[in-house]
Amino acid sequence: MGQTLYDKLWNAHLVHEEPDGTALLYIDRHLIHEVTSPQAYEGLKLAGRKPWRSDSVVATADHNTPTTDWELGIDGIRDVTSRLQVETLDANIKHYGARAYFPFLDKRQGIVHVIGPEQGATLPGMTVVCGDSHTSTHGAFGCLAHGIGTSEVEHVLATQCLVAKKMKNMRVTVDGPLPRGVVGKDVVLAIIGKIGTAGGTGCAIEFAGSTIRALSMEGRMTVCNMAIEAGARAGMVAVDDTTIAYVKGRALSPSGPQWDQAVVYWRTLVSDPDAKFDREVSLDARSILPQVTWGTSPEMVVAVDGTVPDPDKEKDAARREGMERALQYMALTPRTPITDIRLDKVFIGSCTNSRIEDLRHAAAVVKGRKVASSIRSAMVVPGSGLVKAQAEKEGLDRIFRDAGFEWREPGCSMCLAMNADRLEPGERCAATSNRNFEGRQGDGGRTHLVSPAMAAAAAVAGHFVDIRNWR
Amino acid sequence: MDAFTVLTGVVAPLDRANVDTDQVIPKQFLKSIHRSGFGPNLFDAWRYLDHGEPGMNHAARPRNPDFVLNQPRYEKAAILLARRNFGCGSSREHAPWALLDYGFRCVIAPSFADIFFNNCFKNGLLPVVLSESEVDALFYDCASFPGFQLTVDLDQQSVRTANGSKVLHFEVDPFRKYCLLNGLDEIGLTLRQTDKIRAFEARRREQFPWYFR
Numbered sequence: 001m002g003q004t005l006y007d008k009l010w011n012a013h014l015v016h017e018e019p020d021g022t023a024l025l026y027i028d029r030h031l032i033h034e035v036t037s038p039q040a041y042e043g044l045k046l047a048g049r050k051p052w053r054s055d056s057v058v059a060t061a062d063h064n065t066p067t068t069d070w071e072l073g074i075d076g077i078r079d080v081t082s083r084l085q086v087e088t089l090d091a092n093i094k095h096y097g098a099r100a101y102f103p104f105l106d107k108r109q110g111i112v113h114v115i116g117p118e119q120g121a122t123l124p125g126m127t128v129v130c131g132d133s134h135t136s137t138h139g140a141f142g143c144l145a146h147g148i149g150t151s152e153v154e155h156v157l158a159t160q161c162l163v164a165k166k167m168k169n170m171r172v173t174v175d176g177p178l179p180r181g182v183v184g185k186d187v188v189l190a191i192i193g194k195i196g197t198a199g200g201t202g203c204a205i206e207f208a209g210s211t212i213r214a215l216s217m218e219g220r221m222t223v224c225n226m227a228i229e230a231g232a233r234a235g236m237v238a239v240d241d242t243t244i245a246y247v248k249g250r251a252l253s254p255s256g257p258q259w260d261q262a263v264v265y266w267r268t269l270v271s272d273p274d275a276k277f278d279r280e281v282s283l284d285a286r287s288i289l290p291q292v293t294w295g296t297s298p299e300m301v302v303a304v305d306g307t308v309p310d311p312d313k314e315k316d317a318a319r320r321e322g323m324e325r326a327l328q329y330m331a332l333t334p335r336t337p338i339t340d341i342r343l344d345k346v347f348i349g350s351c352t353n354s355r356i357e358d359l360r361h362a363a364a365v366v367k368g369r370k371v372a373s374s375i376r377s378a379m380v381v382p383g384s385g386l387v388k389a390q391a392e393k394e395g396l397d398r399i400f401r402d403a404g405f406e407w408r409e410p411g412c413s414m415c416l417a418m419n420a421d422r423l424e425p426g427e428r429c430a431a432t433s434n435r436n437f438e439g440r441q442g443d444g445g446r447t448h449l450v451s452p453a454m455a456a457a458a459a460v461a462g463h464f465v466d467i468r469n470w471r
Numbered sequence: 472m473d474a475f476t477v478l479t480g481v482v483a484p485l486d487r488a489n490v491d492t493d494q495v496i497p498k499q500f501l502k503s504i505h506r507s508g509f510g511p512n513l514f515d516a517w518r519y520l521d522h523g524e525p526g527m528n529h530a531a532r533p534r535n536p537d538f539v540l541n542q543p544r545y546e547k548a549a550i551l552l553a554r555r556n557f558g559c560g561s562s563r564e565h566a567p568w569a570l571l572d573y574g575f576r577c578v579i580a581p582s583f584a585d586i587f588f589n590n591c592f593k594n595g596l597l598p599v600v601l602s603e604s605e606v607d608a609l610f611y612d613c614a615s616f617p618g619f620q621l622t623v624d625l626d627q628q629s630v631r632t633a634n635g636s637k638v639l640h641f642e643v644d645p646f647r648k649y650c651l652l653n654g655l656d657e658i659g660l661t662l663r664q665t666d667k668i669r670a671f672e673a674r675r676r677e678q679f680p681w682y683f684r
Contacts, residue, residue: 254680
């Protein structure tokens with residue numbers, strides 16, 4: 001019987017397997033950031049252990065770093081606890097080493113899931129782990145990539161392996177052309193809307209079909225990024241020409257004869273035609289419209305031409321209660337048209353949507369227009385210093401600034417509001433990030449997840465608009 | 472890691488589905504570089520009426536009287552009863568650290584998110600999966616009997632009421648059970664395979680040198 005892509009990646013990294021299926025999996029790439037690593041390094045130190053292979057480590061500071069006042073240097077991090085965390089990462093990397101480190105203020109610093117692929121630190125066929133649930137992003141490259149806890153960070157540092165049990169194989173197939181203005185973000189939100197936030201629990205999801213194959217690497221990264229929002233630790237896409245073209249020539253990518261050898265291997269990283277999946281779900285791309293979340297879970301999502309759902313129509317009591325609680329938190333009335341929802345803030349950024357194509361999409365929408373006067377703040381936070389530099393080279397920063405957007409320094413920023421960027425209680429935000437949980441973007445803040453173009457259009461109009469009609 | 476064998480304790484019911492780790496421990500508390508001290512900020516946004524920040528005197532903050540953990544009957548709870556997909560979202564291990572630091576040693580739910588579930592075992596916090604109907608019945612018991620307690624026996628893989636009127640069975644991965652019963656250091660166990668890891672690594676380096684550049 002044929003193997004799935006996940007089967008192949010699993011088998012290629014299997015160091016040891018117990019009769020009960022508990023396995024040791026070899027880890028090729030260990031991404032590290034400041035929030036989930038200090039306790040792991042401390043554990044290593046307390047046990048008197050050394051990193052197994054520090055050249056597997058690529059590190060950056062992204063969660064706590066400010067997006068303004070970089071000229072102040074480390075003093076720009078005003079919160080002393082945030083600063084200590086960033087300094088602790090510096091000290092740990094200095095002491096224990098890394099293949100590459102992009103510290104705060106480095107021109108290549110950025111969100112760990114943006115810089116991994118950008119630097120060629122993420123290569124097809126790798127196992128990639130990081131103490132961050134959005135590590136699923138890297139699966140776009142035909143990698144087995146998923147988030148781990150801090151104890152596992154320490155385990156990987158000490159042993160280069162992860163104790164794991166094989167997940168189930170799930171395939172989500174999306175076929176057909178996407179309507180105008182509909183992008184990877186809408187595809188993944190539509191998938192989550194269909195299968196729910198626990199729909200992929202216990203599974204590794206392979207995203208397949210003509211729609212996925214037609215996506216750029218950046219679009220695929222957006223889709224895989226939110227696999228975790230569908231409950232799946234790992235999302236992945238098979239290797240094809242698009243993958244290989246993206247990887248070529250990057251700082252840590254192979255070159256010369258090694259490149260040729262690598263490509264031969266990478267071409268095998270696809271599911272065999274006769275591979276069996278434990279679960280299959282399919283969507284017709286033609287039916288996917290621009291998506292907007294209305295509640296406090298990513299599965300609470302509707303198309304932009306829809307209305308806020310009515311809990312009275314929900315038969316399941318637990319779900320109804322959840323909907324009512326979400327509507328109360330979001331201060332929304334059932335049956336309100338989505339396009340009538342007015343915003344206070346707009347956030348374009350995060351590991352989901354802060355890459356150059358995302359910024360191009362958003363800039364194309366705002367070009368020559370102004371942010372609505374009712375919008376208190378609209379900001380663009382590039383995913384990395386290199387994305388920022390590229391955007392500036394293309395003049396995108398001018399387009400955003402002229403429209404009234406703030407053009408910020410790179411980092412996780414208001415996706416999770418660990419730094420100073422946050423919503424005030426009651427503020428409503430159109431965000432290109434990945435989680436609309438209560439308080440995620442700031443205590444009492446209300447988040448609607450959308451694509452970059454949808455967020456940009458909402459900034460201009462002051463309320464959600466159907467990007468398909470944007471002229 | 473502390474071993475987990477048998478636990479008898481008061482059960483606190485948290486009656487909502489999809490509780491995410493952002494709720495379990497909000498992001499402002501993730502700035503700590505230590506593993507302990509998260510207990511006062513468990514469910515911070517629900518537990519207190521004001522906005523919490525690290526370094527505050529949390530004992531003096533106004534409590535939300537409606538939140539379950541603030542009700543005197545659940546004061547000494549050691550078992551958290553929850554709904555489906557508990558622990559979804561962020562991979563932060565601060566979530567099990569906060570639950571443990573507060574005093575919980577066990578969470579019972581119909582389902583858990585994968586990363587949270589995994590993180591629990593690394594810290595001596597036992598996640599127990601029971602069926603929707605069993606969990607429903609336990610919510611009813613909690614509401615009906617003040618001071619409702621359960622005994623969770625990992626070796627027996629059972630959850631039972633004090634008078635033995637109810638005995639529920641749960642499944643647990645044998646390796647995880649073994650580690651948890653004995654409080655074993657997983658890194659130490661893995662390092663027993665050092666020769667295998669080295670051999671694997673050498674083969675991989677030979678075959679796929681571009682992953683070792």
